[in-house]
Amino acid sequence: MYLVEIVIENKPRARDPEGETIKKDLMYKSGYDCVKEVRTGKLLRVKIEAEDEEDARQRVFKMCNDLRIFNPVAHTCKIEIRGKA
Amino acid sequence: MKAVEMELSLTKEEMDYARKFLKREPNPLEWAMIDAEWSEHCSYKSSKPVLKLLPTKGRRVLLGPGYDSGVINIGDGYVATAHIESHNHPSAIDPYGGAATGIGGVIRDILCMGTRPIALLDSLRFGSIEESEHSRWLFKYVVRGIADYGNCTGIPTVAGEVEFDESFEKNCLVDVVCLGVGRKKGLVLAEASNPGDAVILVGGSTGRDGIHGVTFASKVLTERSEEDRSAVQIPDPFTKKLIIEATLEAVSTGYVHGLKDLGGGGLTCGISEMADKGEKGIEIDLLRIHLREEDMIPTEVMISESQERMVFIVENGKEGEVCKIFDKYEIPYAIIGKVIRDRNVVVTQNGRKIANLPTRFLANAPIIPRRAIKPRIKKAKPKFELPKDLSATLLRLLSSPNIASKEWVFRQYDHEVGVRTVVKPGQGDAAVLKLPNGKFAAIKVDGNSKYCYLDPYQGGASCVAEACRNLVAVGAEPVAMLDHCQFGDPNNGEVFWAFSQTVKGIADACRSFSLPCIGGKVSFYNEDKETGKAIKPSPVIVVLGLIDNADHITTAGLKNVGDAIIVVGSTGLDMGGSEYYRTLGIYEGSPPSIDLNLEKKTMKAVLECIKKGYVSSCHDCSSGGLAVAIAEMCIIGNLGARISLEKAPAGRLRVDELLFSESNFRFIISTEKPEKILKVLKKYGIPSAEIGEVSAGVLEFSSKRTSFSCSFQDMKKAYGEAIQRLVEG
């Protein structure tokens, strides 16, 4: 069993209105002008049965594409293996 | 410096025309601007000659087609504005973002007139959600996109429709409508007419989003479309809400002389159209524009479709007063240029003119003549046996996605914000809203591609008739209409024939009902390039009506046990394109015939009955026919009914034909005063009869040879749970 983290974000060139508002209206206005950029995303922490790390990665990658867990038109999807669960 | 590959969509004829007119070769930036403005989406180059058929004058019409929104006078110094937009291609690849930004776009068109958006409607078309996972995915996320955007901006989505048909599998249709209200003296036109006035770009920053959005909309979808990343737009309803408030506040200063939203074709279309309308020119300096990405070339800046941007034309010298308001709401803005006397669109960079095109040339694409070829469609008369279990048939129809309750959809839409919504989704045939002058507006959107496929002329006219009937059923007088014609590739003669016929049908119906067209759109290229399969012809009609007196507002649910039930209008053999036939796998036949005169008389008669206070509830007969209409009235009213079918005025029909035929010009009315209603109907010469009464439990139909009944629970379950079950499993 492997622990895999899937992080889905808007494509880097695409706007992230939520991140912009959090930076401008919450952080800056409360004095944290040291923050230069905020981007938001969604985190899925998945425990998956697999032969090895590479197998885990492949399975998760296929699943994310088949089930449209992210929309490749608008999002990027980063998969990180966090070791054995 | 990265250059974007410029793939122009212009034809050779258009390019030759441009060279001839300008007497020179346009530079790449100028070509890109011409390409954007002359795209089908912005210029209507294929459709203008056909659209001329639509009547546009009426006693309430202040502004007709050709402006951002149509404007009608609602009395007491107030006006209403309305517009319809679509985002078909973007929604097909990013349903959430595409649909959401579609709402953003239609709101801007209302805002541009200086009026406050007060209601939204959606008209959606997808492939079969019973069979296609893809269509279920599109449906779910389009609805969520519309919900999130409409709800966040605080504009109620008050009505809509959804149609399912295999022809929309690869080409879904997402139409959104916005209604606005404001004072007549506050109306702003999208015109740059005073030289010296400042041109201010307000709202979001300009990036590479949506580049080739309009040419994207004017091209057929190919497999590569999923990779077209720059055509996807990110919705930002929070910024839109701020823009709404800031714009209305700015308009109230009186210093805003022109307003235009930047949608299809970006800055290019925005400023050229404003300059053309004002018969002046506009000069802008690219360096003043806030860019989100650093290495953008001039072409990208001029055709970018980044969302939430508007252009304000502000009185020379009063820029400070207006910009103070943008500061209050913390909306970015930049003074990017000015209105000039010469009728040119001039773009400068570092003091150098990098584009200079005559306004009239840019804003008026040459018309492309199209051929219309009539296809051969078989008008078969299918033969099959009468189903044994008619109550099962009725339940099956009630749970058919085209008929079933759309509650799964409208519960996600905040339809109450604004405290104006009197008749809410699911209660009546149209939405009814309070207007600031004490009157009420009724609005509905309708389409039926199955009828239009079988006979575009009759189908087009039927859509108008049905939309008007829906308004009459709530007690409103139809006063104006919008149309959106959605078809395949206009280069295809058969498609163009269908388009011309549909518009003829719509035009004739409008003329007959004295209903002016105050705006509309045409979207071609809704076709899958691989299979060449086009969508069924899909005109979508919006009708706006007015109600003077709150007492006239009528809903569809049955009200009192013992009330009489009257059918207005005669039922004929109008099964082609019907939902009944569809559930049996039959797709041929003649669609419901249209008799415009009879339709007009019937509506007048029913409205008279409503205004005289004789009507308890009213519902028009359409999809699923008489049986479904009565069943719906039972479900909404939580009551039952006893119906004697042989009393209904009809041709020689088998019992299933009588129950499920989709003939036009029919209503079902429940009333405490049947004799009074029958008297009015007789006066107008409308065939009608009392066919039953409201009861407390079951819905029962009986005729000489058959009788069947459906329990209230069964009907409610079939009708109410179908969509949820299909979408959520």
Next chain:
Amino acid sequence: MKVAVVQFPGSNCDYDAVHVLKDIIKVDTELVWHKRFDNSDYDAAVLPGGFSYGDHLRAGVIAAYSPAMRRVKEMAEEGKPVLGICNGFQILVESGLLPGALLRNSSLKFICKWVTMRVESTSSAFTNKYRKESTIRMPIAHNEGRYFVEDDALKGLRDKDQILLRYFGENPNGSLDDIAGICNAERNVVGLMPHPERASERILGGEDGRTMFESMLEWVK
């Protein structure tokens, strides 16, 4: 008597609240932009529904950090009536003026429908004119309306009669203990997810919401 309806960037139901207070309840009401809100001018405050700051990060959290909320806190401490409707409730909870949190609806979808509630306590600035244990109807329209609070705090709310309204017959969003509306220990700050301003005119569906605003007038007397 003067009431402030505090307007944040993204508030939507602000004009609705002003309309009901001014035109139906007939009390002197002002729509105040959050940056200009000065509590000393007002006897009561309403935080209206909507999507302040687009509901970004969490509904109500960014507005909670607005300087206007410091002034709302002062009003609350002075015992003045403060009503948070929907997003207003979310802002009050994020500001610490009311306990608990409003989480995503269990159906994970936005829900717009009329609901029935039971009046559990008439001892507050906004429920004193209802009849105890009567059922009332108002519409909800929210994505994050599921009330949640830790067990010991819930016990405190129950013991001190701070649960004012409970969903009745159907819990639309999965709120803990069917909680629809609560008040603070001093009973002058009230938050609820349903919209009383949308239930103040018969033609729009019902008038049970009016009583909430009339209760406010009673409290101030």
